[in-house]
Amino acid sequence: NAGVTQTPKFRVLKTGQSMTLLCAQDMNHEYMYWYRQDPGMGLRLIHYSVGEGTTAKGEVPDGYNVSRLKKQNFLLGLESAAPSQTSVYFCASSYDGLETQYFGPGTRLLVL
């Protein structure tokens, strides 16, 4: 099992550009999450999904959109990147929202 994988590992964007971060899990988990980690802030929840076809807002959803068209994939989109979105993004999944979450290795995003 690969667990949770994230693509890409690193990306540089210019302000205003768009991109999609891909998260994939092979553990048949229902719940998936996107977090961002900033210095001194810990991890903050952006969006989450409780099953295929569902999405919901987390703590810091502004400027991001998500989709969960397939159970194993959770996509995070930035329509118009801003320097404030420079961060490390982590995807996580869990079986039923009661279990612990398994995290991917992260995507480092730099917006210039």
Added chain:
Amino acid sequence: DQQVKQNSPSLSVQEGRISILNCDYTNSMFDYFLWYKKYPAEGPTFLISISSIKDKNEDGRFTVFLNKSAKHLSLHIVPSQPGDSAVYFCAASPSNAGGTSYGKLTFGQGTILTVHP
């Protein structure tokens, strides 16, 4: 408003000694607490958890203590090993009564633990 706080940005201990990492929370709705460990360039990995119905949970060298009245939890690592050097995050989740928490975690800022040989 930081609902989960780890007030010590860093901690340095000698190999073989005890490491104590602290975490405070303000939201009374939190009733499930977790510790995650993170190495550089990797995602966080689950370490240990505790439910609010307990005050202690032990797993090998790791023990988590929960003081609900003080809204405080701590992670004890005994004995500390150089491989324990990492960032440790405390996280909390509200009650899943009615299935509404969805496992949403609120994280602290993290504490960098360095264990010297």
